[in-house]
Amino acid sequence: MRDRRDIYLDILxxxxxxxRSAGYAGDAAQAATEADHLHNLPELLRRLDDEPLHAFYWEGMRTSYLGESKPEYAVRFTELWEELDAARRSA
Incomplete structure (x- = not known):
């Protein structure tokens, strides 16, 4: 099993x-949704032992992204989120 650091780097x-794809397609709303999803990842990487912060990503930021993103973009994270969930449960 990979560690959370590597999974977060792949999510980033x-x-x-x-x-970038949304920007090239002229979809500013999706590009903003992507940026909103990613902007806290550096802090998650700095604070790998902060379980409440990682729970906030899982329950808050990820869920918010799923509600705002177009499905064709969100599906690209499915495998990574499955890995992250396994790493999260074993932490």
């Missing part, structure tokens, strides 16, 4: 690709 990478 895919999210940046999503934002």
């Amino acid at each position: 990478y895919r999210g940046l690709l999503n934002a």
